[in-house]
Amino acid sequence: MNSLEEVTDFVKNGHKHYLPHISIDNVIFGYHDQQLKILLLKWKGLNGWGLPGGFIKRREPLSEAAHRILEERTSLSNLFLQQFEVFGDSPYRVKERNPKDFRDKFGLEVDEDNWLFERTLSIGFFALVDYSKVSVTTDFFTEDYQWWDVNEVPDLLFDQNEVVDKALLTLRLQIYHQPIGYNLLPSTFTLPEIHTLYETILGKELDQRNFSKKLTNLGLIKKLDERRNIGPHRAPYLYQFEKETYEEALKEGIVHTY
Amino acid sequence: MNSLEEVTDFVKNGHKHYLPHISIDNVIFGYHDQQLKILLLKWKGLNGWGLPGGFIKRREPLSEAAHRILEERTSLSNLFLQQFEVFGDSPYRVKERNPKDFRDKFGLEVDEDNWLFERTLSIGFFALVDYSKVSVTTDFFTEDYQWWDVNEVPDLLFDQNEVVDKALLTLRLQIYHQPIGYNLLPSTFTLPEIHTLYETILGKELDQRNFSKKLTNLGLIKKLDERRNIGPHRAPYLYQFEKETYEEALKEGIVHTY
Structure with missing residues (x-):
């Protein structure tokens, strides 16, 4: 999503194309040269770092949506992308998004009852990639990206620090019984x-x-x-x-x- | 939900009180006397057996919703109830629910575009209880319940056989690192x-x-x-x-x- 026209349509009519109240957060772990990092994007309007994510199309299977959102950001496809938890205990999750921000930062006029300000549960997925092989794309809403060391993750938007912590815990817990790491080493x-x-x-x-x-x-x-x-x-x-x-x-x- | 008045309001106005597009399915495993069973309800309108489930209130934290739904059906509270997966790969999940069924079986008039016929993702939770201690409640929509042996689960509604299979797999996989079984044995x-x-x-x-x-x-x-x-x-x-x-x-x- 890059042009003002696309973005305006997304903000105004997105609820007709996507399911409201549910989003996807992708926690992308990157391993390279004995370092474990995660991919964060700097959101323009939201004053801080956050996870790459997006919404599910009305007729799109959930796992396809997760892969599409990941691919749009990182050009990565065919990854082992694993669902790990739905985050829905914070009913006011969207409080950091408001019409004033949208006007000030993006020049977009948005009503108070716009679908983006409604309560939204988030489904967490994680993947593990070789970060030296990934090229990340920013768009209208994001001005920068960075691979952060997992021990130095900054304060994130909404409840996303909890999302990252839980993803890391799941990755570690499942490391012996999930196909993790398959693409991170040479064939022998x-x-x-x-x-x-x-x-x-x-x-x-x-x-x-x-x-x-x-x-x-x-x-x-x-x-x-x-x-x-x-x-x-x-x-x-x-x-x-x-x-x-x-x-x-x-x-x-x-x-x-x- | 028992009276016709309550049910009519739920069908007509439920989307104002609950989040549309997301439901909860509870897989309740029951252990007793060397048998492992699961709780199924017989739905009147849907011509078959299904899992106890429900919707999340607009301002209700997700985990509270899961506990409320479980308690409404089984009077069980303070359980270790664990989220395990969101089922959202079947975009037409609700095809077995339609206005004709609602009219024929419940005597309810429902429009084609009623919120209950929209695409709905389902969040699966599971719990493990001593089934000899549980009393189950039926309501307007359900006419019977039964504890089924996990090896003899019948054809269930929608994609709920997949939900049950995945719950059982998760239960088994996590049995050594989750607080499963704590309440199923005497204190010594x-x-x-x-x-x-x-x-x-x-x-x-x-x-x-x-x-x-x-x-x-x-x-x-x-x-x-x-x-x-x-x-x-x-x-x-x-x-x-x-x-x-x-x-x-x-x-x-x-x-x-x-």
């Missing part, structure tokens, strides 16, 4: 590489021996007959993800390990 | 008792020694100095839930074990 990798990935995501140290035993027992990775030469007398074995386990998991959204 | 219990509870919920056999080690390692239960006399030379040790772990878990909705 060493144990130290996947170990570092997991330590970074979990934000804590993991005993290396127990860790590799756990991943192997869960059927998530398998040892290959190849080694990688990285120095004199140093040739660690290579591993790869168990393709079948992951394909099953991607389809069902879950690795069956209970 | 033997290992075989909790072992049976977990086997029933998971629907499979669990090695008894590994199981008790796992629960103890997770800090979920602790061994007491007491035993229970159940026969000559038979006096198994008693256990109890770790109150602090569970209280923390109930507050945060999660046992931190990752």
